[in-house]
Amino acid sequence: MARSRGEKDLGPAGRLPTWAVRLLCVAFWLVVWELAARAIDASIVLVGPLEVAGHLVSLSLTGEFWASLGISLARVLAGLAAGVVAGVALAALSSRVRVVRELVAPVMSAAKAVPVASFVILVLLWVPSRGLSTVIALVMALPIVYTNALEGIRQTDPALLEMAEVFGVRPLERVRLVYLSQVLPYLRAGFSLALGMSWKAGVAAEVIGLPDLTVGEHLYDAKVYLNTADLFAWTVAVVAVSVCLEALVGRALDAAVKRWEARP
Amino acid sequence: MSAPGACAPAVELREVEKGYGELSVLAGASACLEGGRAHVVMGPSGAGKTTLLRLVAGLEEPDSGEVVRPRGRLAMTFQEDRLLDGLTATANVRLPHGRLRGRALGEFLEREREALRAVGLPVDARPVRELSGGQRRRVAILRCVLAPADVLLLDEPLKGMDDGTVGRVMSYVAPLLEGRTVVWVTHDPREAALLPDPVAWRVEDGLVRPARGRLVRR
Numbered sequence: 001m002a003r004s005r006g007e008k009d010l011g012p013a014g015r016l017p018t019w020a021v022r023l024l025c026v027a028f029w030l031v032v033w034e035l036a037a038r039a040i041d042a043s044i045v046l047v048g049p050l051e052v053a054g055h056l057v058s059l060s061l062t063g064e065f066w067a068s069l070g071i072s073l074a075r076v077l078a079g080l081a082a083g084v085v086a087g088v089a090l091a092a093l094s095s096r097v098r099v100v101r102e103l104v105a106p107v108m109s110a111a112k113a114v115p116v117a118s119f120v121i122l123v124l125l126w127v128p129s130r131g132l133s134t135v136i137a138l139v140m141a142l143p144i145v146y147t148n149a150l151e152g153i154r155q156t157d158p159a160l161l162e163m164a165e166v167f168g169v170r171p172l173e174r175v176r177l178v179y180l181s182q183v184l185p186y187l188r189a190g191f192s193l194a195l196g197m198s199w200k201a202g203v204a205a206e207v208i209g210l211p212d213l214t215v216g217e218h219l220y221d222a223k224v225y226l227n228t229a230d231l232f233a234w235t236v237a238v239v240a241v242s243v244c245l246e247a248l249v250g251r252a253l254d255a256a257v258k259r260w261e262a263r264p
Numbered sequence: 265m266s267a268p269g270a271c272a273p274a275v276e277l278r279e280v281e282k283g284y285g286e287l288s289v290l291a292g293a294s295a296c297l298e299g300g301r302a303h304v305v306m307g308p309s310g311a312g313k314t315t316l317l318r319l320v321a322g323l324e325e326p327d328s329g330e331v332v333r334p335r336g337r338l339a340m341t342f343q344e345d346r347l348l349d350g351l352t353a354t355a356n357v358r359l360p361h362g363r364l365r366g367r368a369l370g371e372f373l374e375r376e377r378e379a380l381r382a383v384g385l386p387v388d389a390r391p392v393r394e395l396s397g398g399q400r401r402r403v404a405i406l407r408c409v410l411a412p413a414d415v416l417l418l419d420e421p422l423k424g425m426d427d428g429t430v431g432r433v434m435s436y437v438a439p440l441l442e443g444r445t446v447v448w449v450t451h452d453p454r455e456a457a458l459l460p461d462p463v464a465w466r467v468e469d470g471l472v473r474p475a476r477g478r479l480v481r482r
Contacts, residue, residue, distance in 0.1 A: 159344060159346050161446070163342065164359075165323075166339070167340070167359060167407075167413075168339075170360060173359075181350040207316055261352070263352065264354045264373055
Protein backbone atom coordinates (compact mmCIF):
# COMPACT_ATOMS: atom_id res chain seq x y z
CA MET A 1 0.00 0.00 0.00
CA ALA A 2 1.30 3.49 -0.75
CA ARG A 3 2.52 5.31 2.29
CA SER A 4 2.11 9.03 2.79
CA ARG A 5 5.21 11.22 2.87
CA GLY A 6 6.92 11.18 6.23
CA GLU A 7 5.22 7.94 7.39
CA LYS A 8 7.83 5.62 8.88
CA ASP A 9 8.06 2.02 9.97
CA LEU A 10 7.40 1.58 13.66
CA GLY A 11 10.21 -0.91 14.24
CA PRO A 12 13.60 -1.88 12.87
CA ALA A 13 12.35 -5.32 11.81
CA GLY A 14 9.61 -3.72 9.70
CA ARG A 15 6.07 -2.78 10.59
CA LEU A 16 4.53 -3.72 13.89
CA PRO A 17 1.45 -5.87 13.52
CA THR A 18 -1.82 -3.92 13.46
CA TRP A 19 -3.01 -5.38 16.76
CA ALA A 20 0.21 -4.25 18.47
CA VAL A 21 -0.19 -0.72 17.12
CA ARG A 22 -3.80 -0.65 18.35
CA LEU A 23 -2.78 -1.94 21.75
CA LEU A 24 -0.11 0.74 22.03
CA CYS A 25 -2.62 3.45 21.12
CA VAL A 26 -5.11 2.18 23.72
CA ALA A 27 -2.33 2.04 26.31
CA PHE A 28 -1.37 5.63 25.46
CA TRP A 29 -4.89 6.92 26.06
CA LEU A 30 -5.25 4.91 29.27
CA VAL A 31 -2.09 6.55 30.57
CA VAL A 32 -3.43 10.01 29.56
CA TRP A 33 -6.72 9.18 31.31
CA GLU A 34 -4.93 8.04 34.51
CA LEU A 35 -2.69 11.11 34.54
CA ALA A 36 -5.69 13.42 33.99
CA ALA A 37 -7.59 11.75 36.85
CA ARG A 38 -4.61 12.17 39.16
CA ALA A 39 -4.15 15.78 38.12
CA ILE A 40 -7.81 16.65 38.68
CA ASP A 41 -7.87 14.57 41.87
CA ALA A 42 -11.66 14.71 42.29
CA SER A 43 -13.41 11.34 41.91
CA ILE A 44 -16.79 13.01 41.32
CA VAL A 45 -15.44 14.62 38.15
CA LEU A 46 -13.08 11.96 36.80
CA VAL A 47 -12.05 8.49 37.95
CA GLY A 48 -8.86 6.91 36.61
CA PRO A 49 -8.82 3.64 34.67
CA LEU A 50 -7.17 1.68 37.50
CA GLU A 51 -9.96 2.58 39.90
CA VAL A 52 -12.58 1.87 37.24
CA ALA A 53 -11.03 -1.53 36.58
CA GLY A 54 -11.06 -2.33 40.27
CA HIS A 55 -14.66 -1.22 40.51
CA LEU A 56 -15.59 -3.31 37.50
CA VAL A 57 -13.99 -6.39 39.03
CA SER A 58 -15.91 -5.97 42.26
CA LEU A 59 -19.13 -5.37 40.31
CA SER A 60 -18.52 -8.49 38.23
CA LEU A 61 -18.38 -10.55 41.41
CA THR A 62 -22.03 -9.78 42.09
CA GLY A 63 -24.94 -11.71 40.62
CA GLU A 64 -26.82 -8.47 40.05
CA PHE A 65 -24.19 -7.29 37.54
CA TRP A 66 -24.53 -10.36 35.34
CA ALA A 67 -28.32 -10.47 35.73
CA SER A 68 -28.60 -6.83 34.66
CA LEU A 69 -26.30 -7.32 31.69
CA GLY A 70 -28.14 -10.51 30.69
CA ILE A 71 -31.59 -8.93 30.91
CA SER A 72 -30.57 -5.80 28.99
CA LEU A 73 -28.80 -7.84 26.35
CA ALA A 74 -31.62 -10.35 25.91
CA ARG A 75 -34.21 -7.58 25.47
CA VAL A 76 -32.06 -5.68 22.96
CA LEU A 77 -31.23 -8.83 21.00
CA ALA A 78 -34.93 -9.74 20.84
CA GLY A 79 -35.67 -6.30 19.35
CA LEU A 80 -32.72 -6.58 16.99
CA ALA A 81 -33.85 -10.00 15.75
CA ALA A 82 -37.37 -8.67 15.16
CA GLY A 83 -35.88 -5.66 13.34
CA VAL A 84 -33.75 -7.88 11.11
CA VAL A 85 -36.64 -10.18 10.20
CA ALA A 86 -39.04 -7.26 9.60
CA GLY A 87 -36.38 -5.26 7.70
CA VAL A 88 -35.52 -8.11 5.34
CA ALA A 89 -39.16 -9.06 4.76
CA LEU A 90 -40.15 -5.45 4.11
CA ALA A 91 -37.17 -4.94 1.78
CA ALA A 92 -38.13 -8.07 -0.18
CA LEU A 93 -41.69 -6.76 -0.52
CA SER A 94 -40.54 -3.24 -1.41
CA SER A 95 -38.22 -4.56 -4.11
CA ARG A 96 -41.23 -6.20 -5.81
CA VAL A 97 -44.01 -3.69 -5.14
CA ARG A 98 -43.29 -0.07 -5.94
CA VAL A 99 -46.28 1.24 -3.96
CA VAL A 100 -44.90 -0.37 -0.80
CA ARG A 101 -41.44 1.06 -1.50
CA GLU A 102 -42.81 4.59 -1.91
CA LEU A 103 -45.06 4.25 1.13
CA VAL A 104 -42.30 2.93 3.37
CA ALA A 105 -39.60 5.44 2.25
CA PRO A 106 -40.76 8.43 4.36
CA VAL A 107 -41.35 6.22 7.40
CA MET A 108 -37.78 4.90 7.23
CA SER A 109 -36.38 8.39 6.73
CA ALA A 110 -38.35 9.62 9.73
CA ALA A 111 -37.24 6.63 11.84
CA LYS A 112 -33.61 7.51 11.10
CA ALA A 113 -34.06 11.22 11.85
CA VAL A 114 -36.22 11.16 15.01
CA PRO A 115 -34.11 11.41 18.20
CA VAL A 116 -33.99 8.25 20.30
CA ALA A 117 -35.26 10.18 23.34
CA SER A 118 -38.48 11.12 21.48
CA PHE A 119 -39.06 7.50 20.57
CA VAL A 120 -38.40 6.39 24.13
CA ILE A 121 -40.93 8.77 25.64
CA LEU A 122 -43.49 7.85 23.00
CA VAL A 123 -42.95 4.12 23.44
CA LEU A 124 -43.22 4.48 27.23
CA LEU A 125 -46.79 5.70 26.68
CA TRP A 126 -47.62 2.51 24.81
CA VAL A 127 -45.67 -0.33 26.41
CA PRO A 128 -44.48 -1.13 29.94
CA SER A 129 -40.88 -0.11 30.67
CA ARG A 130 -39.62 -3.71 30.61
CA GLY A 131 -40.51 -3.91 26.89
CA LEU A 132 -38.98 -0.53 26.15
CA SER A 133 -35.46 -1.51 25.07
CA THR A 134 -36.84 -4.26 22.83
CA VAL A 135 -39.04 -1.81 20.94
CA ILE A 136 -36.25 0.77 20.73
CA ALA A 137 -33.76 -1.83 19.43
CA LEU A 138 -36.32 -2.81 16.80
CA VAL A 139 -36.90 0.81 15.80
CA MET A 140 -33.13 1.36 15.50
CA ALA A 141 -32.41 -1.84 13.56
CA LEU A 142 -35.38 -1.79 11.18
CA PRO A 143 -34.42 1.19 8.95
CA ILE A 144 -30.76 0.16 8.80
CA VAL A 145 -31.48 -3.45 7.85
CA TYR A 146 -34.29 -2.41 5.50
CA THR A 147 -32.11 0.11 3.63
CA ASN A 148 -29.16 -2.27 3.30
CA ALA A 149 -31.23 -5.29 2.29
CA LEU A 150 -33.16 -3.25 -0.29
CA GLU A 151 -29.91 -1.89 -1.74
CA GLY A 152 -28.51 -5.42 -1.92
CA ILE A 153 -31.60 -6.70 -3.72
CA ARG A 154 -31.51 -3.78 -6.15
CA GLN A 155 -27.83 -4.35 -6.85
CA THR A 156 -28.39 -8.03 -7.67
CA ASP A 157 -26.86 -8.67 -11.08
CA PRO A 158 -29.72 -8.76 -13.63
CA ALA A 159 -27.62 -11.09 -15.79
CA LEU A 160 -27.76 -13.70 -13.02
CA LEU A 161 -31.53 -13.26 -12.67
CA GLU A 162 -31.86 -13.73 -16.42
CA MET A 163 -29.77 -16.89 -16.20
CA ALA A 164 -31.99 -18.24 -13.40
CA GLU A 165 -35.08 -17.46 -15.49
CA VAL A 166 -33.75 -19.35 -18.53
CA PHE A 167 -32.85 -22.37 -16.41
CA GLY A 168 -36.29 -22.31 -14.79
CA VAL A 169 -34.88 -21.98 -11.28
CA ARG A 170 -37.78 -21.96 -8.83
CA PRO A 171 -38.53 -18.73 -6.90
CA LEU A 172 -37.41 -20.09 -3.53
CA GLU A 173 -34.16 -21.40 -4.98
CA ARG A 174 -33.70 -18.09 -6.76
CA VAL A 175 -33.93 -16.28 -3.42
CA ARG A 176 -31.68 -18.80 -1.66
CA LEU A 177 -28.96 -19.02 -4.28
CA VAL A 178 -29.06 -15.91 -6.47
CA TYR A 179 -30.40 -13.11 -4.25
CA LEU A 180 -28.91 -14.30 -0.96
CA SER A 181 -25.35 -14.48 -2.26
CA GLN A 182 -25.68 -10.94 -3.64
CA VAL A 183 -27.50 -9.47 -0.62
CA LEU A 184 -25.35 -11.11 2.05
CA PRO A 185 -22.49 -8.54 2.05
CA TYR A 186 -25.02 -5.69 2.38
CA LEU A 187 -26.87 -7.55 5.11
CA ARG A 188 -23.63 -8.29 6.94
CA ALA A 189 -22.69 -4.57 6.98
CA GLY A 190 -26.23 -3.54 7.99
CA PHE A 191 -26.36 -6.12 10.75
CA SER A 192 -23.07 -4.95 12.32
CA LEU A 193 -24.26 -1.35 12.27
CA ALA A 194 -27.71 -2.25 13.63
CA LEU A 195 -26.18 -4.35 16.40
CA GLY A 196 -24.11 -1.45 17.75
CA MET A 197 -26.90 1.11 17.36
CA SER A 198 -29.55 -1.11 18.97
CA TRP A 199 -27.39 -1.94 21.97
CA LYS A 200 -26.45 1.68 22.65
CA ALA A 201 -29.97 3.01 22.05
CA GLY A 202 -31.48 0.19 24.12
CA VAL A 203 -29.30 1.09 27.12
CA ALA A 204 -30.06 4.80 26.62
CA ALA A 205 -33.77 3.96 26.62
CA GLU A 206 -33.37 2.07 29.90
CA VAL A 207 -31.80 5.18 31.47
CA ILE A 208 -35.01 7.06 30.67
CA GLY A 209 -37.53 4.27 31.25
CA LEU A 210 -35.76 2.73 34.28
CA PRO A 211 -36.91 -0.87 33.99
CA ASP A 212 -35.78 -2.95 37.02
CA LEU A 213 -32.47 -4.80 37.02
CA THR A 214 -31.05 -3.38 33.81
CA VAL A 215 -27.82 -1.65 32.79
CA GLY A 216 -29.73 1.59 32.23
CA GLU A 217 -31.11 1.56 35.74
CA HIS A 218 -27.59 1.19 37.19
CA LEU A 219 -26.31 4.04 35.02
CA TYR A 220 -29.15 6.22 36.29
CA ASP A 221 -28.42 5.29 39.91
CA ALA A 222 -24.75 6.17 39.36
CA LYS A 223 -25.80 9.60 38.14
CA VAL A 224 -28.27 10.20 40.98
CA TYR A 225 -25.74 9.18 43.68
CA LEU A 226 -22.83 10.94 41.88
CA ASN A 227 -21.01 7.61 41.83
CA THR A 228 -18.65 8.35 38.93
CA ALA A 229 -16.67 5.11 39.37
CA ASP A 230 -19.91 3.14 39.00
CA LEU A 231 -20.85 5.20 35.94
CA PHE A 232 -17.49 4.48 34.29
CA ALA A 233 -17.54 0.79 35.25
CA TRP A 234 -21.00 0.23 33.75
CA THR A 235 -20.01 2.22 30.66
CA VAL A 236 -16.93 0.04 30.22
CA ALA A 237 -19.16 -3.03 30.56
CA VAL A 238 -21.51 -1.67 27.87
CA VAL A 239 -18.56 -1.02 25.53
CA ALA A 240 -17.06 -4.45 26.25
CA VAL A 241 -20.36 -6.17 25.45
CA SER A 242 -20.66 -4.17 22.24
CA VAL A 243 -17.12 -5.05 21.10
CA CYS A 244 -17.48 -8.74 22.04
CA LEU A 245 -20.89 -9.00 20.38
CA GLU A 246 -19.64 -7.46 17.17
CA ALA A 247 -16.59 -9.71 17.07
CA LEU A 248 -18.56 -12.84 17.94
CA VAL A 249 -21.44 -12.19 15.58
CA GLY A 250 -19.04 -11.11 12.82
CA ARG A 251 -17.01 -14.28 13.15
CA ALA A 252 -20.11 -16.46 13.37
CA LEU A 253 -21.52 -14.84 10.22
CA ASP A 254 -18.21 -15.17 8.34
CA ALA A 255 -17.90 -18.82 9.35
CA ALA A 256 -21.50 -19.48 8.27
CA VAL A 257 -20.89 -17.81 4.89
CA LYS A 258 -17.66 -19.77 4.40
CA ARG A 259 -19.39 -23.06 5.26
CA TRP A 260 -22.25 -22.21 2.91
CA GLU A 261 -19.88 -21.33 0.08
CA ALA A 262 -17.76 -24.44 0.52
CA ARG A 263 -20.60 -26.96 0.37
CA PRO A 264 -20.33 -29.22 -2.65
CA MET B 265 -34.20 -22.64 -44.92
CA SER B 266 -37.02 -25.11 -44.60
CA ALA B 267 -40.40 -24.10 -45.93
CA PRO B 268 -43.03 -23.50 -43.20
CA GLY B 269 -44.57 -26.81 -42.21
CA ALA B 270 -41.83 -28.84 -43.91
CA CYS B 271 -40.11 -29.92 -40.69
CA ALA B 272 -41.13 -30.81 -37.16
CA PRO B 273 -39.66 -27.72 -35.57
CA ALA B 274 -38.40 -27.32 -32.06
CA VAL B 275 -37.86 -23.67 -32.95
CA GLU B 276 -39.37 -21.68 -35.75
CA LEU B 277 -38.84 -18.09 -36.81
CA ARG B 278 -41.49 -16.53 -39.01
CA GLU B 279 -40.57 -13.23 -40.67
CA VAL B 280 -38.89 -12.05 -37.49
CA GLU B 281 -37.76 -8.46 -37.24
CA LYS B 282 -35.72 -7.28 -34.31
CA GLY B 283 -33.73 -4.12 -33.76
CA TYR B 284 -32.31 -1.99 -30.98
CA GLY B 285 -33.20 1.65 -31.52
CA GLU B 286 -32.03 2.65 -34.98
CA LEU B 287 -30.05 -0.56 -35.45
CA SER B 288 -31.89 -3.35 -37.30
CA VAL B 289 -30.47 -6.79 -36.42
CA LEU B 290 -32.93 -9.28 -37.87
CA ALA B 291 -35.00 -8.18 -40.84
CA GLY B 292 -37.63 -10.71 -41.83
CA ALA B 293 -35.70 -13.79 -40.70
CA SER B 294 -37.42 -17.15 -41.13
CA ALA B 295 -36.03 -20.54 -40.18
CA CYS B 296 -37.20 -23.91 -38.98
CA LEU B 297 -34.86 -25.64 -36.54
CA GLU B 298 -35.65 -29.33 -36.35
CA GLY B 299 -36.08 -30.82 -32.88
CA GLY B 300 -33.65 -33.37 -31.45
CA ARG B 301 -30.71 -32.19 -33.57
CA ALA B 302 -27.71 -29.97 -33.25
CA HIS B 303 -27.80 -26.67 -35.15
CA VAL B 304 -24.65 -24.63 -35.62
CA VAL B 305 -25.27 -20.92 -36.12
CA MET B 306 -22.42 -18.91 -37.66
CA GLY B 307 -22.03 -15.41 -39.03
CA PRO B 308 -20.03 -12.24 -38.65
CA SER B 309 -19.90 -10.25 -35.41
CA GLY B 310 -23.01 -8.18 -34.80
CA ALA B 311 -25.04 -10.14 -37.37
CA GLY B 312 -27.63 -11.16 -34.78
CA LYS B 313 -26.54 -14.63 -33.60
CA THR B 314 -26.88 -13.77 -29.92
CA THR B 315 -30.14 -11.94 -30.60
CA LEU B 316 -31.42 -15.12 -32.25
CA LEU B 317 -30.53 -17.16 -29.15
CA ARG B 318 -32.15 -14.61 -26.85
CA LEU B 319 -35.33 -14.68 -28.92
CA VAL B 320 -35.40 -18.48 -28.73
CA ALA B 321 -34.79 -18.34 -24.97
CA GLY B 322 -37.68 -15.91 -24.55
CA LEU B 323 -35.39 -13.19 -23.20
CA GLU B 324 -36.37 -10.86 -26.06
CA GLU B 325 -39.58 -10.31 -27.97
CA PRO B 326 -39.51 -9.76 -31.74
CA ASP B 327 -40.54 -6.32 -33.01
CA SER B 328 -42.66 -8.12 -35.58
CA GLY B 329 -43.09 -11.65 -36.85
CA GLU B 330 -43.30 -14.71 -34.65
CA VAL B 331 -40.90 -16.95 -32.77
CA VAL B 332 -42.27 -20.41 -32.03
CA ARG B 333 -40.36 -21.32 -28.89
CA PRO B 334 -39.40 -24.83 -27.88
CA ARG B 335 -41.53 -26.74 -25.42
CA GLY B 336 -39.86 -28.16 -22.34
CA ARG B 337 -36.98 -26.90 -20.28
CA LEU B 338 -34.15 -24.78 -21.61
CA ALA B 339 -30.52 -24.52 -20.65
CA MET B 340 -28.11 -21.92 -21.89
CA THR B 341 -24.44 -21.02 -21.93
CA PHE B 342 -24.35 -17.25 -22.25
CA GLN B 343 -21.51 -15.24 -23.78
CA GLU B 344 -20.52 -14.39 -20.22
CA ASP B 345 -20.19 -17.18 -17.66
CA ARG B 346 -23.01 -15.96 -15.40
CA LEU B 347 -21.91 -18.16 -12.50
CA LEU B 348 -22.77 -17.64 -8.85
CA ASP B 349 -19.34 -16.49 -7.70
CA GLY B 350 -19.75 -17.51 -4.07
CA LEU B 351 -20.66 -21.13 -4.81
CA THR B 352 -18.48 -24.11 -5.71
CA ALA B 353 -18.32 -25.51 -9.25
CA THR B 354 -20.58 -28.41 -8.28
CA ALA B 355 -23.16 -26.12 -6.62
CA ASN B 356 -23.21 -24.00 -9.79
CA VAL B 357 -23.61 -27.00 -12.08
CA ARG B 358 -26.45 -28.27 -9.85
CA LEU B 359 -28.39 -24.98 -9.97
CA PRO B 360 -30.95 -26.07 -12.62
CA HIS B 361 -31.73 -29.26 -10.66
CA GLY B 362 -33.47 -27.60 -7.73
CA ARG B 363 -32.81 -28.75 -4.19
CA LEU B 364 -31.59 -32.34 -4.41
CA ARG B 365 -31.43 -34.30 -1.17
CA GLY B 366 -30.20 -37.62 0.14
CA ARG B 367 -29.48 -40.30 -2.43
CA ALA B 368 -30.42 -38.15 -5.43
CA LEU B 369 -27.91 -35.54 -4.29
CA GLY B 370 -25.19 -38.13 -3.71
CA GLU B 371 -25.69 -39.66 -7.14
CA PHE B 372 -25.71 -36.33 -8.94
CA LEU B 373 -22.65 -35.14 -7.02
CA GLU B 374 -20.80 -38.22 -8.20
CA ARG B 375 -21.80 -37.45 -11.78
CA GLU B 376 -20.70 -33.85 -11.37
CA ARG B 377 -17.29 -34.83 -10.01
CA GLU B 378 -16.81 -37.23 -12.90
CA ALA B 379 -17.73 -34.43 -15.33
CA LEU B 380 -15.37 -31.93 -13.69
CA ARG B 381 -12.47 -34.38 -13.89
CA ALA B 382 -13.33 -35.25 -17.49
CA VAL B 383 -13.04 -31.62 -18.62
CA GLY B 384 -9.92 -31.01 -16.53
CA LEU B 385 -11.44 -29.05 -13.64
CA PRO B 386 -10.37 -29.43 -10.01
CA VAL B 387 -12.88 -31.02 -7.63
CA ASP B 388 -12.58 -28.98 -4.45
CA ALA B 389 -14.42 -26.67 -2.06
CA ARG B 390 -13.29 -23.39 -3.66
CA PRO B 391 -15.96 -20.91 -4.75
CA VAL B 392 -15.82 -20.34 -8.51
CA ARG B 393 -14.64 -16.73 -8.05
CA GLU B 394 -11.25 -18.30 -7.32
CA LEU B 395 -11.14 -20.18 -10.64
CA SER B 396 -9.48 -18.92 -13.81
CA GLY B 397 -11.51 -17.57 -16.74
CA GLY B 398 -11.07 -20.79 -18.72
CA GLN B 399 -12.10 -22.94 -15.77
CA ARG B 400 -15.20 -20.84 -15.16
CA ARG B 401 -16.15 -21.23 -18.81
CA ARG B 402 -16.04 -25.00 -18.48
CA VAL B 403 -18.24 -24.84 -15.37
CA ALA B 404 -20.77 -22.79 -17.38
CA ILE B 405 -20.72 -25.38 -20.18
CA LEU B 406 -21.23 -28.26 -17.72
CA ARG B 407 -24.12 -26.43 -16.03
CA CYS B 408 -25.78 -26.25 -19.43
CA VAL B 409 -25.18 -29.77 -20.75
CA LEU B 410 -25.92 -31.51 -17.43
CA ALA B 411 -29.15 -29.54 -16.94
CA PRO B 412 -32.41 -31.52 -17.17
CA ALA B 413 -33.28 -29.68 -20.39
CA ASP B 414 -34.53 -30.72 -23.81
CA VAL B 415 -33.18 -27.64 -25.56
CA LEU B 416 -29.62 -26.37 -25.13
CA LEU B 417 -28.58 -22.92 -26.31
CA LEU B 418 -24.84 -22.24 -26.37
CA ASP B 419 -23.36 -18.87 -27.27
CA GLU B 420 -19.73 -19.27 -28.33
CA PRO B 421 -19.07 -21.78 -25.56
CA LEU B 422 -15.50 -22.68 -26.63
CA LYS B 423 -14.34 -19.13 -27.27
CA GLY B 424 -10.74 -18.58 -26.20
CA MET B 425 -10.02 -22.25 -25.39
CA ASP B 426 -6.89 -23.95 -26.71
CA ASP B 427 -7.25 -27.00 -28.96
CA GLY B 428 -6.28 -29.45 -26.22
CA THR B 429 -8.96 -28.17 -23.83
CA VAL B 430 -11.53 -28.05 -26.64
CA GLY B 431 -10.81 -31.71 -27.42
CA ARG B 432 -11.11 -32.69 -23.77
CA VAL B 433 -14.34 -30.74 -23.24
CA MET B 434 -15.98 -31.94 -26.44
CA SER B 435 -15.17 -35.61 -25.92
CA TYR B 436 -17.23 -35.37 -22.71
CA VAL B 437 -19.90 -32.96 -23.98
CA ALA B 438 -20.65 -34.27 -27.50
CA PRO B 439 -22.31 -37.56 -26.38
CA LEU B 440 -24.54 -35.54 -24.01
CA LEU B 441 -25.91 -33.56 -26.97
CA GLU B 442 -27.22 -36.61 -28.84
CA GLY B 443 -31.01 -36.55 -29.25
CA ARG B 444 -31.39 -33.06 -27.77
CA THR B 445 -32.17 -29.85 -29.63
CA VAL B 446 -28.95 -27.88 -29.59
CA VAL B 447 -28.44 -24.37 -30.95
CA TRP B 448 -24.68 -23.73 -30.97
CA VAL B 449 -23.51 -20.24 -31.90
CA THR B 450 -19.90 -19.89 -33.01
CA HIS B 451 -17.47 -17.86 -35.09
CA ASP B 452 -15.36 -20.90 -35.81
CA PRO B 453 -16.68 -23.20 -38.59
CA ARG B 454 -14.41 -25.99 -37.31
CA GLU B 455 -16.60 -26.34 -34.22
CA ALA B 456 -19.40 -27.77 -36.34
CA ALA B 457 -17.25 -30.86 -36.92
CA LEU B 458 -17.21 -31.46 -33.16
CA LEU B 459 -20.98 -31.82 -32.94
CA PRO B 460 -23.03 -34.91 -33.78
CA ASP B 461 -24.51 -34.53 -37.31
CA PRO B 462 -25.18 -30.78 -37.12
CA VAL B 463 -27.31 -28.57 -39.34
CA ALA B 464 -25.39 -25.42 -40.23
CA TRP B 465 -27.00 -21.98 -40.36
CA ARG B 466 -25.66 -18.59 -41.24
CA VAL B 467 -26.95 -15.31 -39.84
CA GLU B 468 -26.15 -12.43 -42.15
CA ASP B 469 -27.82 -9.33 -43.55
CA GLY B 470 -30.68 -9.70 -41.10
CA LEU B 471 -31.59 -13.19 -42.34
CA VAL B 472 -31.05 -16.75 -41.10
CA ARG B 473 -30.09 -19.09 -43.94
CA PRO B 474 -28.83 -22.66 -44.21
CA ALA B 475 -25.02 -22.61 -44.59
CA ARG B 476 -23.56 -24.91 -47.23
CA GLY B 477 -20.03 -26.18 -47.67
CA ARG B 478 -18.75 -24.35 -44.66
CA LEU B 479 -18.16 -27.21 -42.26
CA VAL B 480 -14.47 -27.89 -41.83
CA ARG B 481 -12.93 -30.75 -39.90
CA ARG B 482 -10.97 -29.52 -36.92
